[in-house]
Amino acid sequence: MLGGVRSRTYGAIAGITAAAAAIGVAEAVAILTGAATAPLVAVGGVVVDAVPAGVKNFAVDVFYTYDKLALLVGTLLLLAAFAAVTGALATKRRLYGYAGVGIFAAVGIAAALSRHNAPWYAFLPTLVGAMAAAGVLYLTLRPQPAESGYTYEQRRWFLRVAGGTLAGAAVVGFASRWWATRRGVQAERAAVQVPAAGDSASALPPQADAQLPDLAPFVTPNKDFYLIDTALVVPQVSPADWTLRIHGRVERELTISYDELLKRPMIERYITLACVSNEVGGGLIGNARWQGVRVKDLLAEARPKAGADQVVSRSVDGFTAGTPTSVLLDDRDAMLAIAMNGEPLPIEHGFPVRMVVPGLYGYVSATKWLAELELTSFADFDAYWIKRGWAAKAPIKTQSRIDTPRDGGEPKAGPLVIAGVAWAQHRGVSKVEVQVDEGEWQRAELLAVPSVDTWRQWRLNWTATPGKHRLTVRATDNGGQTQTDAVAPPDPDGATGWHSIEIDVR
Template sequence: MQTRRFGALAGLAAAAVALGVAEAVAILTGATTSPLVSVGGVVIDSVPAGVKDFAVSVFYTYDKLALTIGTIVVLAVFAAVIGILATRRRIIGYLGIAVFGVVGIAAALSRHNAPWYAFVPTLAGVLAGAAVLRWLLSHEAGYNATPEERRWFLRAAGYTLAAAAVAGFASRWWSTRRGVEADRAAIDLPSLPPDTVAPLPPSADAGLPDLAPFVTPNKDFYLIDTALVVPQLASEDWTLRIHGRVEKEITISYRELLKRPMIERYITLACVSNEVGGGLIGNAKWQGVRVADLLDEARPKQGADQVVSRSIDGFTAGTPTAVLRDGRDAMLAIAMNGEPLPIAHGFPVRMVVPGLYGYVSATKWLVELELTSFADFDAYWIKRGWSAQGPIKTESRIDTPRDGANLHAGEVMIAGVAWAQHRGISKVEVRVDDGPWQAATLLPVPSIDTWRQWTLKWRATPGRHRLTVRATDNGGQTQTDAVAPPDPDGATGWHSIDVAVS
């Protein structure tokens, strides 16, 4: 039993060193060449849709952190078992490390736009891990070891584990410090003529506690994507290639993009994974170049009914070509709420398309637009069973009071947001218990492409009450009460909360 414990500790120490060295080398070769990142990326790309949906529903926006932790746990168990087996036959330990190396190298080389040297971090880690395992097993404190030998082994393994952990975390921290934040901060956004800016009505925001502000601050805007590590793409290295079924292929640099005519619009984005009443939605002021202008210049060929937007990390989203050319303010965004795009939100350039869920339109770290057809290509989420078109559904949410709140009898302000991007909201109604629907007051909006705040004064009476909201869009379509999950084309149902009044 004691020999097995020491073997497990030796295996853990060797694996920790392998990862720590690989992370350190990845500082030079790029974060995406790290075996932990590349293997995690392969898992994200290959995991069934149901598993991904479960991860988002359970871990919310921390799903990728959960994946990283889970990968480390699996690796730790594997390393401990290999270490135990290696106490019987040393070759098993080396074979286990070799398996780690093969998996890591294969994953690194398989990533989109992977450099030829993507294998280097994993190889360096494997060699270091094998050396540590050999060193510790040559001093293994087995059954016949003296107390001093056991103490030496525990100290050596413990110090090795600690040093490897520090090296790994320090490497990851340093790689983020070497990012493109300085480049982003140096961007001088072009000024816009007044007629290209959408004015914000002064009374668009009720300013109530707990009510989502009309404009979502960048730091609070939801983050959902498939990138395990946020891509760091400098503006001077950025180019956009428009190709495929076009009469004229186009390549644009970031400087050239900044010189093109731009617009600034308030647009609400929503994630298809958002549950009824959920928070995977936000509204921001975006600045960018109309996608339609670029497509007109490229001249799509007959049958090119899909525009595939591709991220630097290989993620793809398929958007109907007709939607991008129907007059709506679909854009290649360079700025968010008056500042260059935050790195996590797609710096230098991302797609913003009002009226469609993000999985078919809102590609971050954009580098390609390929004209193709829905019959010929399925984008990332479509391969996993989601709907190909993804129009946003008419929805509403109660923000205040909060679910489960304890209120005092008397006048209570009920408020929330409703949205039906590119159709707009014409009516919001609230019901108390099983009473009649009451029309809420709608606050003004700059366009039909944003969510809309609403308020209703309620004379609360003592007891427990259920509050329910529903919205109607400008096309006369009232939000359905039929409950459906996000998969495959967005959740439906009425949002309800329960409150107690005393």
């Protein structure tokens, strides 16, 4: 056997092995207590809430929709580094190792208990995981080597224990996370019968979709719709347990169950949603056919009091978005959506109920896994992203994008179709123009749309000549405002500028 190893390398391996055991065991316990109570998720959630907006923007820019995966991987790497140092120190004095385990436990437990609506037993995964880590440290560091160092048999025994523990922890951890996801609400979602909408969406005009290669389809399939939120694990909300509470500055508080919501009059609309983090020419935007209950009708029943100029939508995981009450009471089709493209909301898109508000960026309107609507004021409450420096009111800006040809492409000389999408939700797009190199702006053909709340495809026929060319696009909304060429980042209220690409015609 290998005992109180004096080699820092072996001690570091022992520490990493103990940390892996802690995470694997904690994930297994979290099957029973909920995925959000796992220490990696809980600590990651605290990090997401605490980091400045600039860091979040950087993560989205670099990792795109994999930003949360990158955070979890980064957290694992930091934990591994901490565990390695702890294990190395433990070869000098075993108390250092147990102190490191104690720090792990304290941080994980504090993080788990601090999460929104955390159950009292949220500490259990971290506690049991820490006990497993302490046991692994004791096992791998317990006997002392001879004066001449550890023997071949001791090294072999150590590596066998460490390798087996690491492999077992990986299997248990991944299997537990998979099982926790599998035992979620997929079956309950599959059982939902989406009621017919009394006010269905207008039929799509025949020429709404040019169906060109590389051009985004007019309707974004659910599987391709962008995903940006703050949830490290997707909340699993049972329709049987779901309720919506409408409260705050209202004359009449309301509590509505999922079954009651499904019995209310439904509308169905094509609406384009966009993320404020979308860079010029970016893909954090999508168009879908949504079905749900008008927010306006629910607020009319609750009767907002004077001065209640903000509706705070709150998710089951504590995320908040603040929407102007006036916007939810005007003529737009803001809804509590229960279906997306003809099927119950995908779980990752907010099942069973989410907010959809035409014309506003998602961070002030599109709350997923909705639990509450609270009437308050902008003077009294700052929602999640407003506390981090983003603008409180965020109408979507007029934007356009070239989808085909692709940036850096090498099309053949001759007839070429330049095409893309443009959007100015709840105002509509009236004109799209394309510039080739430094030439005159050419007006593109606009394809039909069912309403002003969706993006609009456009195309321009061009005879491509050999050589390198720069293509630029700009759009004008129905109010006559042309998209600005002033370049601005997404922070604090949406990116601006014209989208340009470069191609080399052969």
